[in-house]
Amino acid sequence: MSDKQRVTRRQFLTYTLMGVGGFMAAGTVMPMLRFAVDPALQAKAGGDLIATGLKESEITNEPQRVDFKFDQQDGWYESQVTQSAWVYKDNNGDIIALSPICKHLGCTVNWNGNEEFPNQFYCPCHFGRYEKDGTNVKGTPPRGPLDRYDYEIKDGVLYLSMRAKPRGGA
Amino acid sequence: MRWTAKESALFFESKEYIDTALVPLTPIAFDEQGRETGNANEFIQLITMNIEKQFKGRILLLPAFTYFHSESDDWKNQLLASWLNELKSNFKHVFIISTDQSWKPILEKSGNEFIWLPAVPLEHLEDEYKTTIIEGQVKQLLNLFVMKWQNAVSQ
Numbered sequence: 001m002s003d004k005q006r007v008t009r010r011q012f013l014t015y016t017l018m019g020v021g022g023f024m025a026a027g028t029v030m031p032m033l034r035f036a037v038d039p040a041l042q043a044k045a046g047g048d049l050i051a052t053g054l055k056e057s058e059i060t061n062e063p064q065r066v067d068f069k070f071d072q073q074d075g076w077y078e079s080q081v082t083q084s085a086w087v088y089k090d091n092n093g094d095i096i097a098l099s100p101i102c103k104h105l106g107c108t109v110n111w112n113g114n115e116e117f118p119n120q121f122y123c124p125c126h127f128g129r130y131e132k133d134g135t136n137v138k139g140t141p142p143r144g145p146l147d148r149y150d151y152e153i154k155d156g157v158l159y160l161s162m163r164a165k166p167r168g169g170a
Numbered sequence: 171m172r173w174t175a176k177e178s179a180l181f182f183e184s185k186e187y188i189d190t191a192l193v194p195l196t197p198i199a200f201d202e203q204g205r206e207t208g209n210a211n212e213f214i215q216l217i218t219m220n221i222e223k224q225f226k227g228r229i230l231l232l233p234a235f236t237y238f239h240s241e242s243d244d245w246k247n248q249l250l251a252s253w254l255n256e257l258k259s260n261f262k263h264v265f266i267i268s269t270d271q272s273w274k275p276i277l278e279k280s281g282n283e284f285i286w287l288p289a290v291p292l293e294h295l296e297d298e299y300k301t302t303i304i305e306g307q308v309k310q311l312l313n314l315f316v317m318k319w320q321n322a323v324s325q
Binding site: 104124141 | 180184187188223224225226227228297301312315316319
């Protein structure tokens with residue numbers, strides 16, 4: 001018994017203080033590390049994409065309206081959200097998915113919504129207009145271009161992001 | 171716009187653009203008509219929320235003008251008349267919408283924009299059909315608003 005190495009009081013205190021100090025240091029350093037690496041841990045945008053039921057082959061040069069639904073937790077209230085998009089392929093064959101929400105006060109815009117302004121998006125509320133690529137027509141109420149959805153093609157089907165993102169002003 | 175904290179604030183900021191009020195008239199009853207009024211309430215809510223979504227920037231959707239079915243006509247008429255007075259001094263266009271037919275003669279005679287809709291029984295409908303039916307109805311109603319606005323411009 002007596003030849004087993006005994007822990008002196010000094011050693012005991014050193015170990016204890018090192019242990020506690022180590023935890024305290026970890027407590028401050030860990031969140032910093034977590035913040036630093038956070039962007040890398042974020043779920044890929046692909047995780048939030050919603051299937052629209054529109055096949056890639058059905059997308060033409062003419063904007064068409066697509067509705068897609070998903071469940072959203074809003075506080076304690078779960079609701080089903082229906083979003084709409086105007087989808088078409090531009091001259092380069094890239095897919096463009098525009099939000100139909102007018103940038104003026106939030107009405108719903110329609111492609112070719114007014115016979116007097118063919119090939120434009122038209123807002124019936126205050127006669128705002130947008131070009132095919134979503135750029136607002138100068139002299140009409142909207143101050144910016146229509147928002148765009150992120151998109152992805154999976155198994156030939158169009159997936160869109162839950163929310164559309166604003167673009168820079170025109 | 172809806173009458174919520176956020177949107178009412180936006181309403182006061184952009185008041186000159188929001189020139190149209192939409193008022194649902196919603197009856198309540200606790201007798202044998204009770205279930206019908208419950209259905210009608212849901213129906214009108216869905217319809218008006220859909221209209222509001224389309225025309226968010228120009229229409230203010232008011233909380234429903236709610237009354238008991240059993241209340242006397244005189245009382246209801248008086249109260250609604252004072253609502254409409256107040257609304258007309260703040261909005262260029264006031265649309266009234268209801269499933270309750272009894273309003274029809276009075277409101278149309280006094281030259282109001284009154285939309286009467288027969289309520290569709292929603293109780294046994296699945297959500298998907300519900301949406302289709304509501305959207306179909308709303309599509310037809312949207313024109314009423316657009317036409318009214320265009321007439322106001324051309325005058």
